[in-house]
Amino acid sequence: xxxxxxxxxxxxxxxxxxxxxxxxxxxxxxxxxxxxxxxxxxxxxxxxxxxxxxxxxxxxxxxxxxxxxxxxxxxxxxxxxxxxxxxxxxxxxxxxxxxxxxxxxxxxxxxxxxxxxxxxxxxxxxxxxxxxxxxxxxxxxxxxxxxxxxxxxxxxxxxxxxxxxxxxxxxxxxxxxxxxxxxxxxxxxxxxxxxxxxxxxxxxxxxxxxxxxxxxxxxxxxxxxxxxxxxxxxxxxxxxxxxxxxxxxxxxxxxxxxxxxxxxxxxxxxxxxxxxxxxxxxxxxxxxxxxxxxxxxxxxxxxxxxxxxxxxxxxxxxxxxxxxxxxxxxxxxxxxxx
Amino acid sequence: xxxxxxxxxxxxxxxxxxxxxxxxxxxxxxxxxxxxxxxxxxxxxxxxxxxxxxxxxxxxxxxxxxxxxxxxxxxxxxxxxxxxxxxxxxxxxxxxxxxxxxxxxxxxxxxxxxxxxxxxxxxxxxxxxxxxxxxxxxxxxxxxxxxxxxxxxxxxxxxxxxxxxxxxxxxxxxxxxxxxxxxxxxxxxxxxxxxxxxxxxxxxxxxxxxxxxxxxxxxxxxxxxxxxxxxxxxxxxxxxxxxxxxxxxxxxxxxxxxxxxxxxxxxxxxxxxxxxxxxxxxxxxxxxxxxxxxxxxxxxxxxxxxxxxxxxxxxxxxxxxxxxxxxxxxxxxxxxxx
Numbered sequence: 001x002x003x004x005x006x007x008x009x010x011x012x013x014x015x016x017x018x019x020x021x022x023x024x025x026x027x028x029x030x031x032x033x034x035x036x037x038x039x040x041x042x043x044x045x046x047x048x049x050x051x052x053x054x055x056x057x058x059x060x061x062x063x064x065x066x067x068x069x070x071x072x073x074x075x076x077x078x079x080x081x082x083x084x085x086x087x088x089x090x091x092x093x094x095x096x097x098x099x100x101x102x103x104x105x106x107x108x109x110x111x112x113x114x115x116x117x118x119x120x121x122x123x124x125x126x127x128x129x130x131x132x133x134x135x136x137x138x139x140x141x142x143x144x145x146x147x148x149x150x151x152x153x154x155x156x157x158x159x160x161x162x163x164x165x166x167x168x169x170x171x172x173x174x175x176x177x178x179x180x181x182x183x184x185x186x187x188x189x190x191x192x193x194x195x196x197x198x199x200x201x202x203x204x205x206x207x208x209x210x211x212x213x214x215x216x217x218x219x220x221x222x223x224x225x226x227x228x229x230x231x232x233x234x235x236x237x238x239x240x241x242x243x244x245x246x247x248x249x250x251x252x253x254x255x256x257x258x259x260x261x262x263x264x265x266x267x268x269x270x271x272x273x274x275x276x277x278x279x280x281x282x283x284x285x286x287x288x289x290x291x292x293x294x295x296x297x298x299x300x301x302x303x304x305x306x307x308x309x310x311x312x313x314x315x316x317x318x319x320x321x322x323x324x325x326x327x328x329x330x331x332x333x334x335x336x337x338x
Numbered sequence: 339x340x341x342x343x344x345x346x347x348x349x350x351x352x353x354x355x356x357x358x359x360x361x362x363x364x365x366x367x368x369x370x371x372x373x374x375x376x377x378x379x380x381x382x383x384x385x386x387x388x389x390x391x392x393x394x395x396x397x398x399x400x401x402x403x404x405x406x407x408x409x410x411x412x413x414x415x416x417x418x419x420x421x422x423x424x425x426x427x428x429x430x431x432x433x434x435x436x437x438x439x440x441x442x443x444x445x446x447x448x449x450x451x452x453x454x455x456x457x458x459x460x461x462x463x464x465x466x467x468x469x470x471x472x473x474x475x476x477x478x479x480x481x482x483x484x485x486x487x488x489x490x491x492x493x494x495x496x497x498x499x500x501x502x503x504x505x506x507x508x509x510x511x512x513x514x515x516x517x518x519x520x521x522x523x524x525x526x527x528x529x530x531x532x533x534x535x536x537x538x539x540x541x542x543x544x545x546x547x548x549x550x551x552x553x554x555x556x557x558x559x560x561x562x563x564x565x566x567x568x569x570x571x572x573x574x575x576x577x578x579x580x581x582x583x584x585x586x587x588x589x590x591x592x593x594x595x596x597x598x599x600x601x602x603x604x605x606x607x608x609x610x611x612x613x614x615x616x617x618x619x620x621x622x623x624x625x626x627x628x629x630x631x632x633x634x635x636x637x638x639x640x641x642x643x644x645x646x647x648x649x650x651x652x653x654x655x656x657x658x659x660x661x662x663x664x665x666x667x668x669x670x671x672x673x674x675x676x
Contacts, residue, residue, distance in 0.1 A: 059604045222599045241599040256594025261560045261579040264611035266397045271609040273602035 003030040007069045008098035008312055013055055016251040018320060023070065023098075023313040031103045033082045039103050040076035042096045045330040046122050047315045048073070048156070049220075052248040060275055070098040070312070075112070075122055077335050086111070089337050091118070093126070098312050100332060115291055118335070123327035124160055124301040125290055127276050131242065132160035132218075133286045134279040137168070139272050140216040140240040144169030147210050149229060151197075152220035152245060154181035156327035159189060161218045161242075163299050166190050170216070173209045175202075175225060177322045184325060189300060197225060206232045213237070221246045227257035233267055241273040249320045302326030341368040345407045346436035346650055351393055354589040356658060361408065361436075361651040369441045371420045376444050378414035380434045382460050383668040385653045386411070386494070387558075390586040398613055408436040408650070413450070413460055415673050424449070427675050429456070431464070436650050438670060453629055456673070461665035462498055462639040463628055465614050469580065470498035470556075471624045472617040475506070477610050478554040478578040482507030485548050487567060489535075490558035490583060492519035494665035497527060499556045499580075501637050504528050508554075511547045513540075513563060515660045522663060527638060535563060544570045551575070559584045565595035571605055579611040587658045640664030 004027050011024045033039040054064045054071050064071050074096040078086050083106030086092070093110040096102040112121055123129060135157075142148050148165040152158040153174025162185065165172045174185040174194040182194035193209040195202065202225065206214070213234035219226055223246030226239075233239070247253040264271060279286075293299035304324040306315045309332045319328050342365050349362045371377040392402045392409050402409050412434040416424050421444030424430070431448040434440040450459055461467060473495075480486050486503040490496040491512025500523065503510045512523040512532040520532035531547040533540065540563065544552070551572035557564055561584030564577075571577070585591040602609060617624070631637035642662040644653045647670045657666050 053604075219599070226599065227594075239599075241602045244600050244603060247600060253596065253600065255596050256565075256598035258591065258593050260594035260598050261557070261564065261577075261609065261611065262582050262585060262591065264579045264609060265582060265613070266391075266611070268611045268613055268616060270611075271599065271602060273599065273604070273606045273608075275603070275606055278606060 003101075004028070005030040005099055005101045006309055007100070008309060010055070010064055010066050010068050010070055012066050013064075014249075014251070017249050018052055018055070018317055020313040020317055025310060030101050033080055033103045035082050036106055037082050037103045038078055038086050038092075038106050038109060039080040039101060040092060040094060040096060040109070041079050041101055041336075042074045042076050042099065042309075042332045043091075043335055044075040044119060044122050045098065045309070045312060045332055046073040046127070047312065047319050047328040047330060048128075049243055049245045049248055049319065051316055052320055056248070071095065072097050072312070073127065075118060075126075076102075081106070089335075091121075091335065098309065100309060116294065119303050119305065119327075119329055120294065120301050122329055123156060123303050124294055124299060125287055128156045128327055129160050129290045130279070130283060130286055131276040132157045132164060133290060134276060134282070135240045135242050135274055136161045136164050136216070136218055138279055138282075139274050140218060140238050142168055142170050142216045145171070146215035147171045147173065147212055148216045148218060149173050149175070149206070149210060149214045150218045150220075151175045151225050151229075152243070153185055153191065153194065154325055155220060156324075157242060158218065158220050159185070159302060159326055160299070162191055163189055165216070165218070167293060167298055175221075181325060202228045203231070216240065218242060222257070223247060223254060224257075227259060230257060230259040230263050230269075233263070233269055235267050237267060237269050239269060239271040241271060245320070304328045306330050308332070341439075342366070343368040343437055343439045344647055345438070346647060348393070348402055348404050348406050348408055350404050351402075352587075352589070355587050356390055356393070356655055358651040358655055363648060368439050371418055371441045373420050374444055375420050375441045376416055376424050376430075376447060377418040377439060377441050378430060378432060378434060378447070379417050379439055379674075380412045380414050380437065380647075380670045381429075381673055382413040382457060383436065383647070383650060383670055384411040384460050384465070385650065385657050385666040385668060386466075387581055387583045387586055387657065389654055390658055394586070409433070410435050410650070411465065413456060413464075414440070419444070427673075429459075429673065436647065438647060454632065457641050457643065457665075457667055458632065458639050460667055461494060461641050462632055462637060463625055466494045466665055467498050467628045468617070468621065468624055469614040470495045470502060471628060472614060472620070473578045473580050473612055474499045474502050474554070474556055476617055476620075477612050478556060478576050480506055480508050480554045483509070484553035485509045485511065485550055486554045486556060487511050487513070487544070487548060487552045488556045488558075489513045489563050489567075490581075491523055491529065491532065492663055493558060494662075495580060496556065496558050497523070497640060497664055498637070500529055501527055503554070503556070505631060505636055513559075519663060540566045541569070554578065556580060561585060561592060561595070565597060568595060568597040568601050568607075571601070571607055573605050575605060575607050577607060577609040579609060583658070642666045644668050646670070
């Protein structure tokens with residue numbers, strides 16, 4: 001009997017906001033790995049705002065189209081290997097998307113040696129943590145004593161970026177969308193201040209909590225928040241453009257913020273985008289540091305885990321609505337072991 | 339008898355476009371230098387798009403208000419010095435504004451030793467040339483073989499930036515507002531291509547003339563041009579934000595370009611502003627290089643000179659309308675010598 005594979009497929013691309021009805025479940029025959037391929041079983045599915053951008057068209061990767069298995073970054077376990085580099089039971093990073101099984105060319109798999117709970121390898125020790133690490137330290141280059149502002153600060157990347165800024169000796173201010181998130185940032189993660197941008201006047205709150213201006217803005221949102229933050233940036237400030245979540249879940253992206261490029265000149269700002277893969281040459285050192293901070297308790301990992309592949313559409317729609325605290329993950333299966 | 343001083347004063351700040359009627363002439367008593375001050379006589383007045391931004395509010399310098407002598411950067415000659423560092427007849431860079439005479443604190447004057455025509459010390463060898471030099475080389479960091487796009491390429495800064503890019507071994511494409519300017523860029527300055535943005539479809543012209551995309555965009559204009567150029571930038575491209583002339587002469591600046599910050603992320607762009615003074619530690623080396631290129635003929639200086647202080651309002655209004663080719667200067671007086 002042929003084994004079956006459960007997949008979640010994009011039924012139709014959203015014209016405006018994403019809803020669970022844009023997806024549908026299907027069961028197909030499981031593929032059989034060809035020579036040089038590896039059959040993997042998805043264990044954990046990373047749910048990221050970037051997933052939504054892949055539905056908007058070409059980005060740094062191919063767009064997702066109607067009828068495709070939804071794309072998503074995964075941790076998986078090798079089931080059958082037709083490549084000498086991999087053996088059953090091994091844990092790998094891969095791009096399986098929203099399905100239980102996928103055959104992957106061996107060259108696209110990154111083996112990982114879990115040093116702690118597997119979920120941490122998708123959050124603090126995975127691409128999320130590395131995005132925060134490289135974005136803040138390599139693009140933002142904060143100096144001790146500087147003020148770092150982080151938007152979507154209670155999200156997966158923002159919460160790590162803010163904690164690294166604290167470790168680097170900066171004053172850290174976070175923006176988040178609820179009182180609960182703000183209390184978590186200051187009470188648990190050691191942020192110096194947190195602002196609920198949904199209830200506060202952002203402009204006066206920034207004046208109050210960034211009395212010396214903003215030196216580094218780690219921005220995950222763009223939109224109005226970026227426009228207001230620009231006005232509070234210091235001379236020579238750096239804007240780390242990590243994401244633009246305010247513009248992802250819509251069919252009509254807003255124009256760019258006022259002040260670009262005018263304030264970029266008068267304040268001599270540097271606004272720079274990056275993708276975590278740009279810094280992979282330094283991945284080993286970065287992962288070791290992140291693991292050290294995690295072990296010492298300097299860095300707190302927070303995950304927001306939903307169970308079962310069928311939860312994936314709900315997990316992404318909810319993420320875009322800002323309901324998560326920390327890294328959102330869908331647990332698809334438990335490792336079977338070798 | 340007290341000597342008189344001819345000044346041009348801002349009668350009223352423009353609400354929208356600047357006109358000559360926003361200025362008026364007046365004659366007042368000439369000031370007498372106090373201890374530590376130097377009385378200088380304005381020789382050449384630099385007419386720059388930045389002059390207009392100073393009328394919009396605080397920038398990197400104090401705003402110009404109604405009733406003020408119009409601000410402007412100048413080359414002047416020392417008439418009387420009450421500071422041991424200066425002697426009559428010496429040529430200095432200073433901030434006299436639109437007037438024949440000004441008393442300046444000695445510490446604000448920068449003595450210059452003319453090595454060629456004095457006007458060149460306001461164009462290629464002055465702040466204009468240095469702005470092009472530092473902006474292109476230090477902020478843009480072009481590599482030989484890369485494609486450099488320059489907006490307002492027939493203007494004072496753009497024409498020098500483009501020529502330096504050519505010297506640096508790049509493919510150089512200029513944007514300008516008339517056929518005459520475009521012909522000058524390719525025929526005389528050695529640009530590889532020039533696009534008349536007023537008649538061409540910018541998007542298809544960029545595709546044609548930047549077949550390998552744009553690596554460095556030296557942008558003097560902002561606005562729609564920036565929005566279209568963003569879409570043609572290469573991965574890892576750099577946008578040198580030198581000025582935003584499209585937004586200076588208006589009371590209602592446009593929103594920022596679409597694609598900011600979205601394309602900044604997906605293309606990993608760096609967008610960075612600067613002011614020439616940020617790089618003054620390297621001024622001597624830069625001036626020596628510019629002078630060498632000028633002498634060898636690798637760099638062509640082009641000036642657009644109007645005579646008499648009364649021409650200043652017309653010179654600025656015309657500059658903002660794009661009527662100049664090269665560096666616009668008002669010649670206020672000839673040096674008298676020591």
